[in-house]
Every structure is written in C-alpha cells, then in structure tokens.
Amino acid sequence: MVKMNSSRTALFLIIFGLFQLAFSVLSAFPPSRKRIGRVPLWNATLVDKLKQDLLLNYDKFARPTQHTNVTTVRFGMEIKHVEVNEFKSTVTIVGWTRLVWSDDKLKWETENYGGVGMFHVAPHEIWQPDLVLQNSATTTGVAQDSVYLLVYNAGEILWVPTSTFPILCEFNFEMWPFDQHRCKLIIGSWTYHSDHIHLEYDGNELKKIVNVRNSDGVLDWNITDFEYLTNSRDFCCGNFYPTLVIKFTLQRITNSYKSLILTPLIVVIVLTLLSFWLPPKSEEKILLNLITISVIVALMLYFAQKLPALGNNTPLIVKFYASALIITTLSIINAVLIIYLSKTPRKYPIPWILRNVLIGRLGIYLGLSNYITQANLGNQRNKPLENQDSFHSGKYQEDWILLAAAIDRISFLIYTIIFIILISKHTV
The missing domain is CATH 2.70.170.10 (Neurotransmitter-gated ion-channel ligand-binding domain)
Structure with a gap:
C-alpha cells in the first residue's frame, strides 16, 4: 500500500514539472501584437x-x-x-x-x-x-x-x-x-x-x-x-x-384673382348706385341692396378661407368690402325711407321753400324734370275751391314723391363720392 502511494506521488510530481516547464517556455516569447497600418485587401484596387x-x-x-x-x-x-x-x-x-x-x-x-x-x-x-x-x-x-x-x-x-x-x-x-x-x-x-x-x-x-x-x-x-x-x-x-x-x-x-376680385367689386358698386335710380315707389330698391349684401358676405367668407386670421395687416380689399357692407346697410335704410315718403298719403304739402328749391335749378341739375312736371300738374289739378275748408288725404302726394326722388339723387352723389374715396384708398 505504501509502495502504491509513492508511485502516485512520483507521477503527480512528473506531470506538475512538465506543466511548469511548458509554462516557462511559453513565457519566454513576447505576446503577438496587432499590426497598425494598412491591411492588405484581397484584390485591392x-x-x-x-x-x-x-x-x-x-x-x-x-x-x-x-x-x-x-x-x-x-x-x-x-x-x-x-x-x-x-x-x-x-x-x-x-x-x-x-x-x-x-x-x-x-x-x-x-x-x-x-x-x-x-x-x-x-x-x-x-x-x-x-x-x-x-x-x-x-x-x-x-x-x-x-x-x-x-x-x-x-x-x-x-x-x-x-x-x-x-x-x-x-x-x-x-x-x-x-x-x-x-x-x-x-x-x-x-x-x-x-x-x-x-x-x-x-x-x-x-x-x-x-x-x-x-x-x-x-x-x-x-x-x-x-x-x-x-x-x-x-x-x-x-x-x-x-x-x-x-x-x-x-x-x-394675380391673373386668377383679377376676375374673382374685380368683378364682384364692380357688381357691388353698380347694384348699390343703381338702387338710387329706381322710381321712389319701387320696392326693388331693397331687393338690390339685399343682393349686394349677399355678394359682400360671400366674398368675406372667401377671404376668411384664403387669408390668415392673424395676419400682420388687414388687406385693403377686405377693408373696402367691409366699408361697402356698411354703406349698403345704410342704403337699405335710405330705401325704406324713400318708399315710405313716396307711398304714404299726405294731408299737407312739403314746405314751400323746399318745394321752390326742388322745382328750380337744383331739381333740373338732379335730373328731376319728370317729377317736377308731375308735381306741378298734380298741384293744379288738386287746387282747392274758395269755399272748400279742407283737402282730401293724398292730395299733395306728387310733391312728396318729388322730395323722395331728390333725396335719392343726392344720396347717389354722396355714395358715388364715398365709393371713389374707398377705391382710391383701399384698392391698388
């Protein structure tokens, strides 16, 4: 038993010595280092x-x-x-x-x-x-x-x-x-x-x-x-x-915008001014102005889609149509007043001073010749007798129609001047 243990010990020492010898030999050589530089390529160009x-x-x-x-x-x-x-x-x-x-x-x-x-x-x-x-x-x-x-x-x-x-x-x-x-x-x-x-x-x-x-x-x-x-x-x-x-x-x-912008502009101006040349009793005055307002509102909605809401400057064309909307609204009020004056029967004439002015040169300059003739004929036809105490209702209606037509013509001139000013300031 002692002899067998001695043999194992000797074999272990021999193996350990061989490993130590191999380690010493390997340690004697320096480790290989990676070469720095150009590495040859296969088929390099x-x-x-x-x-x-x-x-x-x-x-x-x-x-x-x-x-x-x-x-x-x-x-x-x-x-x-x-x-x-x-x-x-x-x-x-x-x-x-x-x-x-x-x-x-x-x-x-x-x-x-x-x-x-x-x-x-x-x-x-x-x-x-x-x-x-x-x-x-x-x-x-x-x-x-x-x-x-x-x-x-x-x-x-x-x-x-x-x-x-x-x-x-x-x-x-x-x-x-x-x-x-x-x-x-x-x-x-x-x-x-x-x-x-x-x-x-x-x-x-x-x-x-x-x-x-x-x-x-x-x-x-x-x-x-x-x-x-x-x-x-x-x-x-x-x-x-x-x-x-x-x-x-x-x-x-601007080729695509000229017709889109300028055509409604002309329509708005023409319709607004045309309403002043219709007969004073014509209710189409209100209809024309309502059409004008519809055109302006449609254009304003179009502008809202094409332009930023928070732009630095409001376009002049938008300012023009905003002003035209106010003018057209006032024109509707004016049309209602003219229709009321010309259709409502009157028991009394217009002030004689105002009548004399309207049948004079001012009426001629305003293009009221037809209305002046009608007013004179009506005044002669309805002239009261000496023993007549009162006049029938509506006897002086032609005079009031003359006054309404004069207001229409004067309003036309004022609105024309306003449109000229707006065009000069709010368009190119």
Missing part, C-alpha cells in the same frame, strides 16, 4: 489603396488645415421647387446645394496611384462644415440626405446634396392679392468662428425669375430680385460667426 492611405488615421472631427488658416467654403444652390404657406408664414425651398472647400489632409500625387485623380466618400467619413439654416422654421441642417462627396487630388471637396429650406418669412397682406414679400435665407456656421471658416456664394447664378407652382400645377408666385450678402454675426461674447444671406422677393401672380 488602386482606389482602395489610396483611400486606406488617406483615411486610415483621418480625424473627421478636426478641421483639415492648420488652426491659423481659414477654410473657405463656397456655397451655391439651384432651386427646384418652392412651397408657400401663408397661414404659417413659411416658405419651403427645395433644391440642390453645392458646397466646395479644400481639405489639406486629402491631397495626393496622381502618378503614385496609377492616375487616379478623384474618388467618392460617404459624408460620415470626412470633415464637413457645420452649416445650418439660422432662420429655419423646422429643421436646421443644410443637407438632408447622405449622397457621396467627391474628393479631388488637389484636396478640393465637392458635395451636392439635395436640401430643403423651410424658412420663416414675415408676410404683409395689406396689398393682397397684388402683394409681394421680401424673404431671406440665412446660412452660417454653428460653431466655427470667422477666423476658422469664410463663407462666399459660388456656382451658377440663381435664375432671375423662378416660377412657383402649386399642387395643381397652377402658377402662384414668382421669385425675383435675388441678392447675396456675406457678413459675420456676433451671437455671444464677441465671437463672430460667418453667415451668408440670400434675399429674394415673392411676387404673387
């Missing part, structure tokens, strides 16, 4: 070799030039579509943005890479200027997609992403629908000062006139008068940030 040489240790968060140098970023754009939202005071411009800058880290000799002078990179691979739309209504980024950038051997970077610029614009509806508005895009760097980045406009000039169509394909606006300004803005602590301002004018196309 010259572009693969070029990108690995340039981008292996590239820091995309550092501006690619010395801190004492200024990176010039050239900005250009081409407008493809514009959408105007008058209720939200926003203008959304969709187009192609063109950005060009120089990257000192991405330069190479073309002969060293088989004549390769350009390659593509994704936006997340290299540094880009942090340009934002500073007067944006929603998003602030200039680029809205991840299209590739073009890198040229001289270090020039070209990036042409599609962009959407939802800008805030202060609308003035005072001259609606013949209005125009001055808007602007303010594009600038978010974190780099003017000592780091310089912005300038470059590329194709924007068209002098850009047509804006709505969803139905109808032309609604023209964009004109482009102006480009570059400056620096001090947001805080004396740090100036580069900005590029593109100003433009939105001009509404």
Whole structure:
C-alpha cells in the first residue's frame, strides 16, 4: 500500500514539472501584437489603396488645415421647387446645394496611384462644415440626405446634396392679392468662428425669375430680385460667426384673382348706385341692396378661407368690402325711407321753400324734370275751391314723391363720392 502511494506521488510530481516547464517556455516569447497600418485587401484596387492611405488615421472631427488658416467654403444652390404657406408664414425651398472647400489632409500625387485623380466618400467619413439654416422654421441642417462627396487630388471637396429650406418669412397682406414679400435665407456656421471658416456664394447664378407652382400645377408666385450678402454675426461674447444671406422677393401672380376680385367689386358698386335710380315707389330698391349684401358676405367668407386670421395687416380689399357692407346697410335704410315718403298719403304739402328749391335749378341739375312736371300738374289739378275748408288725404302726394326722388339723387352723389374715396384708398 505504501509502495502504491509513492508511485502516485512520483507521477503527480512528473506531470506538475512538465506543466511548469511548458509554462516557462511559453513565457519566454513576447505576446503577438496587432499590426497598425494598412491591411492588405484581397484584390485591392488602386482606389482602395489610396483611400486606406488617406483615411486610415483621418480625424473627421478636426478641421483639415492648420488652426491659423481659414477654410473657405463656397456655397451655391439651384432651386427646384418652392412651397408657400401663408397661414404659417413659411416658405419651403427645395433644391440642390453645392458646397466646395479644400481639405489639406486629402491631397495626393496622381502618378503614385496609377492616375487616379478623384474618388467618392460617404459624408460620415470626412470633415464637413457645420452649416445650418439660422432662420429655419423646422429643421436646421443644410443637407438632408447622405449622397457621396467627391474628393479631388488637389484636396478640393465637392458635395451636392439635395436640401430643403423651410424658412420663416414675415408676410404683409395689406396689398393682397397684388402683394409681394421680401424673404431671406440665412446660412452660417454653428460653431466655427470667422477666423476658422469664410463663407462666399459660388456656382451658377440663381435664375432671375423662378416660377412657383402649386399642387395643381397652377402658377402662384414668382421669385425675383435675388441678392447675396456675406457678413459675420456676433451671437455671444464677441465671437463672430460667418453667415451668408440670400434675399429674394415673392411676387404673387394675380391673373386668377383679377376676375374673382374685380368683378364682384364692380357688381357691388353698380347694384348699390343703381338702387338710387329706381322710381321712389319701387320696392326693388331693397331687393338690390339685399343682393349686394349677399355678394359682400360671400366674398368675406372667401377671404376668411384664403387669408390668415392673424395676419400682420388687414388687406385693403377686405377693408373696402367691409366699408361697402356698411354703406349698403345704410342704403337699405335710405330705401325704406324713400318708399315710405313716396307711398304714404299726405294731408299737407312739403314746405314751400323746399318745394321752390326742388322745382328750380337744383331739381333740373338732379335730373328731376319728370317729377317736377308731375308735381306741378298734380298741384293744379288738386287746387282747392274758395269755399272748400279742407283737402282730401293724398292730395299733395306728387310733391312728396318729388322730395323722395331728390333725396335719392343726392344720396347717389354722396355714395358715388364715398365709393371713389374707398377705391382710391383701399384698392391698388
């Protein structure tokens, strides 16, 4: 039994010694380290070799030039579509943005890479200027997609992403629908000062006139008068940030509004003034004025749908129709008075002084010749006898009709003058 235990102990010591020997041998060799550098690729192309040489240790968060140098970023754009939202005071411009800058880290000799002078990179691979739309209504980024950038051997970077610029614009509806508005895009760097980045406009000039169509394909606006300004803005602590301002004018196309606005305007004026030329006893005076009020109310409802409720300025055309509504209401009151004077039987004549004025030159100038003749004939026909003590009811009705017609003509002149004043002040 003692001999068997001794054999097991000896075997254990031998195995332990072998493990210790193997550990010592392995410890004598240093551990293998991961090689830093370009890793050969299977079937690698010259572009693969070029990108690995340039981008292996590239820091995309550092501006690619010395801190004492200024990176010039050239900005250009081409407008493809514009959408105007008058209720939200926003203008959304969709187009192609063109950005060009120089990257000192991405330069190479073309002969060293088989004549390769350009390659593509994704936006997340290299540094880009942090340009934002500073007067944006929603998003602030200039680029809205991840299209590739073009890198040229001289270090020039070209990036042409599609962009959407939802800008805030202060609308003035005072001259609606013949209005125009001055808007602007303010594009600038978010974190780099003017000592780091310089912005300038470059590329194709924007068209002098850009047509804006709505969803139905109808032309609604023209964009004109482009102006480009570059400056620096001090947001805080004396740090100036580069900005590029593109100003433009939105001009509404009024072809579809002329007939819609001007035709009811003429109808309102004609119907209101025509009611004064109807015979004094005619009850159609009230009907014409009610039709006029209906037209004005319909137009006001239309304006409520087309215009923002909280606009900066009330359109002049709305003020005109609001004034016309008051005038037409007064015209109805005037018509009721005229009908009452001409239809109600009278026992007594109108004051003789007033009658003499109406049958004189004033009546002729007012176009009351027919009514003057009728009043004179009626006065002679109804002249009382010497022994007659009283007159029958309605004997002087023609005189009162003459007075009602005179009030109509004078009201016509007053209303005409009022409409002329309203048109001169409240229309274009």
